Amino acid sequence: MTVADLKKGESAIITDSSSDEIPLKLLEMGCLPGNEVELLQLAPFNDPLYLNINGSHVAIRKRIAALIQIEKQDG
Amino acid sequence: MFNEIVQASLVIIAMLIAALFLIRKYVLLPKSKKASKDCGHDDCGC
Amino acid sequence: MGRQINVALIGNPNTGKTSVFNALTGLKQKVSNYPGTTVDKKEGVCKLPRGLKAHIIDLPGTYSLNASSLDENVVVELLLNKTDKNYPDVAVIITDVENLKRNLLLFTQIKDLRIPTVLVINMADRMKHRGISLNIPLLEKKLHTKIALISTRQKTGIDELKDIIYNYKEVPTEPCLDTSRIDPDYFDSLRQAFPNQDLYKLWLVISQDANFGKMSRKTLEIEKFKTKSISELKRLQQKETIKRYQFINSVLKVGQTVDTSKATGLRARLDRILTHKVWGYVIFFVILLTIFQAIYDWATIPMDFIDGAFASLSHWLKEVLPSGAATNLLAEGIVPGLGGILIFIPQIAFLFLFISVLEESGYMSRVVFLMDRVMRRFGLSGKSVVPLISGTACAIPAVMATRNIENWKERLITILVVPFTTCSARLPVYLIIIALVIPEGRFIGLSYQALSLMLLYLIGFGSAIVSAYILDKLLKIQRKSYFVIEMPNYKVPLLRNVAITVVEKTKAFVYGAGKIILAISVILFVLASTGIGRQFNEAEYLVRMEVAGENLSEEEIETRIASHKLEHSLIGVAGKAIEPVIQPLGYDWKIGIAIICSFAAREVFVGTLATIYSVGQDDEATIKNRMKKEINPVSGVPLFNFASGISLLLFYAFAMQCMSTLAIVKRETNSWLWPMVQLVFMTALAYVVALIVYQFLK
Numbered sequence: 153m154t155v156a157d158l159k160k161g162e163s164a165i166i167t168d169s170s171s172d173e174i175p176l177k178l179l180e181m182g183c184l185p186g187n188e189v190e191l192l193q194l195a196p197f198n199d200p201l202y203l204n205i206n207g208s209h210v211a212i213r214k215r216i217a218a219l220i221q222i223e224k225q226d227g
Numbered sequence: 228m229f230n231e232i233v234q235a236s237l238v239i240i241a242m243l244i245a246a247l248f249l250i251r252k253y254v255l256l257p258k259s260k261k262a263s264k265d266c267g268h269d270d271c272g273c
Numbered sequence: 274m275g276r277q278i279n280v281a282l283i284g285n286p287n288t289g290k291t292s293v294f295n296a297l298t299g300l301k302q303k304v305s306n307y308p309g310t311t312v313d314k315k316e317g318v319c320k321l322p323r324g325l326k327a328h329i330i331d332l333p334g335t336y337s338l339n340a341s342s343l344d345e346n347v348v349v350e351l352l353l354n355k356t357d358k359n360y361p362d363v364a365v366i367i368t369d370v371e372n373l374k375r376n377l378l379l380f381t382q383i384k385d386l387r388i389p390t391v392l393v394i395n396m397a398d399r400m401k402h403r404g405i406s407l408n409i410p411l412l413e414k415k416l417h418t419k420i421a422l423i424s425t426r427q428k429t430g431i432d433e434l435k436d437i438i439y440n441y442k443e444v445p446t447e448p449c450l451d452t453s454r455i456d457p458d459y460f461d462s463l464r465q466a467f468p469n470q471d472l473y474k475l476w477l478v479i480s481q482d483a484n485f486g487k488m489s490r491k492t493l494e495i496e497k498f499k500t501k502s503i504s505e506l507k508r509l510q511q512k513e514t515i516k517r518y519q520f521i522n523s524v525l526k527v528g529q530t531v532d533t534s535k536a537t538g539l540r541a542r543l544d545r546i547l548t549h550k551v552w553g554y555v556i557f558f559v560i561l562l563t564i565f566q567a568i569y570d571w572a573t574i575p576m577d578f579i580d581g582a583f584a585s586l587s588h589w590l591k592e593v594l595p596s597g598a599a600t601n602l603l604a605e606g607i608v609p610g611l612g613g614i615l616i617f618i619p620q621i622a623f624l625f626l627f628i629s630v631l632e633e634s635g636y637m638s639r640v641v642f643l644m645d646r647v648m649r650r651f652g653l654s655g656k657s658v659v660p661l662i663s664g665t666a667c668a669i670p671a672v673m674a675t676r677n678i679e680n681w682k683e684r685l686i687t688i689l690v691v692p693f694t695t696c697s698a699r700l701p702v703y704l705i706i707i708a709l710v711i712p713e714g715r716f717i718g719l720s721y722q723a724l725s726l727m728l729l730y731l732i733g734f735g736s737a738i739v740s741a742y743i744l745d746k747l748l749k750i751q752r753k754s755y756f757v758i759e760m761p762n763y764k765v766p767l768l769r770n771v772a773i774t775v776v777e778k779t780k781a782f783v784y785g786a787g788k789i790i791l792a793i794s795v796i797l798f799v800l801a802s803t804g805i806g807r808q809f810n811e812a813e814y815l816v817r818m819e820v821a822g823e824n825l826s827e828e829e830i831e832t833r834i835a836s837h838k839l840e841h842s843l844i845g846v847a848g849k850a851i852e853p854v855i856q857p858l859g860y861d862w863k864i865g866i867a868i869i870c871s872f873a874a875r876e877v878f879v880g881t882l883a884t885i886y887s888v889g890q891d892d893e894a895t896i897k898n899r900m901k902k903e904i905n906p907v908s909g910v911p912l913f914n915f916a917s918g919i920s921l922l923l924f925y926a927f928a929m930q931c932m933s934t935l936a937i938v939k940r941e942t943n944s945w946l947w948p949m950v951q952l953v954f955m956t957a958l959a960y961v962v963a964l965i966v967y968q969f970l971k
Binding site: 175181 | 541755756
Binding site for chain 2: 788795799
């Protein structure tokens with residue numbers, strides 16, 4: 153499951169962000185395995201996505217979001 | 228007579244300054260700084 | 274004393290770094306360029322205790338020393354080059370209380386460069402709101418630094434910061450991270466190959482494609498050291514990032530406590546409305562309309578004032594100075610030329626005022642978020658919104674505003690299409706032609722004339738968008754989806770920051786465009802008042818002979834003479850020369866002259882026409898009347914009729930004439946290719962459209 157599959161308001165834990173296409177800057181913003189990501193808002197056409205990644209509020213495009221693997225946390 | 232000479236000279240000087248300025252700005256090639264550094268060629272994240 | 278030290282202000286965007294810079298330097302700042310780049314260099318001076326002066330550089334906001342844009346590159350290059358005269362004696366890292374974890378990433382990187390590094394935690398006033406409390410002494414110990422907790426909003430902590438900077442020699446310089454722990458084997462071999470270089474600096478040079486002082490990647494490669502592949506390097510960078518965050522997390526765990534029950538959700542609540550799928554756009558649209566309305570309404574008062582002032586100055590000069598060529602140049606060429614530039618200051622300043630407020634408040638990021646998808650369909654980016662809006666004041670600051678678009682293709686396309694938007698300088702031309710050829714009458718409450726103006730604005734935007742679309746398909750440049758925008762917390766804009774921004778950007782316009790316009794005005798004026806041959810030199814005699822029978826006042830005769838001289842001046846000759854080319858568009862040589870002159874600045878078109886039609890410069894109503902009566906010698910009908918009027922309007926809508934814009938495009942794209950493409954394409958487009966329209970409508 154990837155970030156692009158999240159529904160508004162849902163959170164999950166990042167499991168893999170090693171794709172080469174993910175800009176380093178995003179990783180440095182906190183998009184690293186083990187960190188939490190929450191989908192805050194979606195623009196029309198689900199693009200871009202406004203996320204809370206590890207406390208950083210950022211917006212990224214769907215194409216990149218689809219490369220970030222996540223795992224839903226239960227409870 | 229004197230006035231006319233002064234006036235004409237001032238105009239010519241002004242013309243020259245303006246022309247030189249424009250030539251410098253438009254005709255002179257950009258100082259070859261890291262011209263290859265301009266975004267789009269290397270992977271500076273663009 | 275008079276000793277001076279270099280202080281570098283570094284930090285993430287949106288941390289209030291600029292506010293700190295402003296608070297430290299007051300108005301003693303200057304903006305220039307980093308040599309060889311288009312990045313703004315902001316410097317200022319701050320007086321520290323006991324006569325010590327701090328030369329402060331406000332480096333571009335950056336998230337990490339792993340540079341991903343030109344701006345960020347500048348930061349790394351400075352910090353790795355000890356021989357640079359701006360190399361800092363002390364680095365001050367600005368962070369903000371709400372994003373401390375992420376901000377500290379950059380802090381740890383800089384600390385590893387072994388420069389005395391001070392940590393500033395800004396926005397202290399928000400700590401209570403968010404339920405955050407910090408153990409400063411513990412943080413200082415664990416981070417090996419001195420901390421200043423400040424609030425630029427409430428103006429606290431600045432003096433403490435100055436003290437810490439003054440005592441910079443007491444700030445520890447041990448690094449936070451042992452670089453070799455990223456990959457012990459690799460770094461071990463690096464250490465053996467380059468025993469004299471600092472490991473972390475080596476790593477920075479290797480992992481990025483940039484030139485740092487004496488160490489460059491090429492030199493290292495020449496050393497035939499086996500540097501790794503790009504994706505391997507990226508993996509190591511990831512590891513480094515993970516290790517840094519591990520360190521930061523361990524520090525914050527003991528140094529910071531957050532009472533989550535206290536966090537207020539203002540940001541979330543505002544976002545819900547402002548990024549709403551429907552309301553978000555509606556609100557943005559309303560804000561846009563308000564801005565335009567305000568700009569055009571509020572700006573007219575100061576504009577009229579400036580207009581009047583320069584006209585008076587012109588008259589006064591003619592009376593006071595001895596008459597002659599130079600006086601004329603000054604009073605009728607230079608002064609009106611200057612006036613023509615300065616008159617746009619109100620509009621431009623207002624526009625920047627609004628944009629700056631929207632950016633400082635944090636709202637602009639939401640706009641980018643809303644517009645990105647739509648813009649991308651046309652080859653643009655969400656970040657192209659600000660340049661496109663700015664273009665309605667003037668294309669020059671608009672092109673400069675494209676600097677924050679990371680994606681080169683999107684940035685290039687934005688730069689190329691911005692000149693299509695209707696800039697303020699075209700308004701005088703539009704207004705007079707519309708008044709001449711658009712009939713009276715209303716359509717659903719709005720006059721035809723108002724509707725025509727709106728239509729022209731829409732054509733401007735429309736052609737920008739369509740061109741962007743075409744360029745996107747045509748240009749074979751790689752286009753990645755690299756787009757990351759931080760959505761900062763909403764805050765009330767700091768007046769001081771806004772004011773300084775407005776002043777800086779307006780200055781950029783005045784000096785940038787101003788010099789070029791002035792130079793061209795001088796040349797055109799001289800060309801327009803010089804002529805060879807009998808017709809020109811004996812103009813007065815000839816005209817007086819011609820009008821001997823008519824009973825004209827002295828003033829009318831004067832203006833006739835002026836018109837005759839213009840007709841036979843060098844410019845007049847040029848105008849007649851291009852007449853065959855522009856005749857199919859419905860123009861004659863008089864309009865030809867005006868078009869040539871408006872190469873300096875579009876609005877010169879109107880003034881030139883006034884001269885040609887022997888009208889006093891300040892008499893707008895009479896200009897219109899005079900133009901109405903003008904008959905086209907070829908067709909026999911009024912020159913300014915519906916067909917030729919529309920043709921002229923569309924010509925100005927599409928023509929790329931502004932020399933200043935071409936200059937700035939050349940600067941920002943670093944080559945002559947693109948401005949030439951713009952010039953050729955847009956002029957051709959303007960010509961063809963005007964031609965078709967005229968032939969069709971006549």
